Amino acid sequence: MSKPCWPLLLALLSATPALAQTPAAPPAPATAPPAERLRLVVAPDGSGDFRTVQEAVNAVRDLAQQPVTIFIRRGVYREKLLVPAHKTNVRLVGEDRDQTILTWADHTGDAAGHNTYSSYSLKVEGNDFGAENLTIENAAGPVGQAVALHVTGDRAAFRHCRIRGHQDTLFAAAENSRQYYQNCLIEGTTDFLFGSATAVFDHCTLHSLKDSYVTAASTTPRQRYGFVFLDCRFTAAPAAHKVYLGRPWRPYARTVLVRCELGAHIRPEGWHNWGKPANEQTAYYAEYQSTGPGAPAGQRVAWSRQLTRRQARPYTVARIFGGQQDAWVPAAPPPAAGR
Numbered sequence: 001m002s003k004p005c006w007p008l009l010l011a012l013l014s015a016t017p018a019l020a021q022t023p024a025a026p027p028a029p030a031t032a033p034p035a036e037r038l039r040l041v042v043a044p045d046g047s048g049d050f051r052t053v054q055e056a057v058n059a060v061r062d063l064a065q066q067p068v069t070i071f072i073r074r075g076v077y078r079e080k081l082l083v084p085a086h087k088t089n090v091r092l093v094g095e096d097r098d099q100t101i102l103t104w105a106d107h108t109g110d111a112a113g114h115n116t117y118s119s120y121s122l123k124v125e126g127n128d129f130g131a132e133n134l135t136i137e138n139a140a141g142p143v144g145q146a147v148a149l150h151v152t153g154d155r156a157a158f159r160h161c162r163i164r165g166h167q168d169t170l171f172a173a174a175e176n177s178r179q180y181y182q183n184c185l186i187e188g189t190t191d192f193l194f195g196s197a198t199a200v201f202d203h204c205t206l207h208s209l210k211d212s213y214v215t216a217a218s219t220t221p222r223q224r225y226g227f228v229f230l231d232c233r234f235t236a237a238p239a240a241h242k243v244y245l246g247r248p249w250r251p252y253a254r255t256v257l258v259r260c261e262l263g264a265h266i267r268p269e270g271w272h273n274w275g276k277p278a279n280e281q282t283a284y285y286a287e288y289q290s291t292g293p294g295a296p297a298g299q300r301v302a303w304s305r306q307l308t309r310r311q312a313r314p315y316t317v318a319r320i321f322g323g324q325q326d327a328w329v330p331a332a333p334p335p336a337a338g339r
Contacts, residue, residue, distance in 0.1 A: 161184045
């Protein structure tokens with residue numbers, strides 16, 4: 001039996017590189033996540049990032065923590081728009097208020113079976129929403145309830161917008177919703193501002209298209225403020241001669257006018273009880289320093305109020321939207337130059 005060739009075997013092993021000493025391959029470089037886009041452009045001719053407003057809203061990061069501006073170029077956008085609750089900090093900015101138009105035409109009793117709650121052209125559910133310099137309209141015409149704008153989100157601000165419709169133009173819904181409208185033109189026929197939100201209208205124009213009612217608040221007993229009009233103008237089309245400032249959609253409706261200018265179309269009695277005398281015990285309708293031909297207080301209904309200077313003092317934006325833990329004062333928006 002032959003002996004093993006130990007010297008030869010040892011030589012072969014020493015010449016073979018050890019597997020344990022083989023260097024590992026370097027790790028692949030990590031891919032950086034895409035930067036969050038804070039500005040999107042919508043243009044109907046395809047020159048922007050999207051052709052439709054809804055596509056741009058859908059592209060916003062869910063639960064965004066900083067404002068995302070969607071700049072909308074001139075055009076008529078025929079879309080039924082929804083800003084869902086998970087799309088926060090969305091800001092729609094039009095290129096031209098009168099030529100950037102968001103429009104739809106659903107209404108109660110139409111072939112699709114819409115009702116007041118579903119007839120909106122634009123519905124805002126997400127918090128911290130903003131809209132500026134554009135038109136929001138329901139183009140259905142005088143066919144019954146047809147909401148142009150329906151807002152349930154909290155801390156919503158609208159500036160220099162036109163909100164147009166006929167009956168039920170603006171649904172300021174949800175008692176836990178705070179809404180701010182500044183330098184807006186809002187027009188309609190019957191109850192064209194309605195709902196249970198705490199809403200401030202600051203230097204706005206409320207334009208009545210026919211004899212009817214401007215507001216129909218449904219404020220709850222838990223709210224200190226309902227609809228508040230600060231330095232607003234109440235105007236009318238030639239067809240409107242006898243218009244009430246408001247009536248209570250729910251018994252505890254609250255509507256207050258501070259330093260508003262009232263046209264001759266406002267009825268001397270000012271307010272209506274919706275045919276329910278019991279509402280007079282719970283609804284809160286008040287004015288402070290109204291001016292204009294529709295302002296004389298002598299013929300107002302006895303259950304409305306004319307505030308003193310001291311009573312009117314709490315009606316400021318800071319106090320209305322304030323709170324010890326959750327104060328909100330709508331900040332001036334940043335500039336939104338087009339591209």
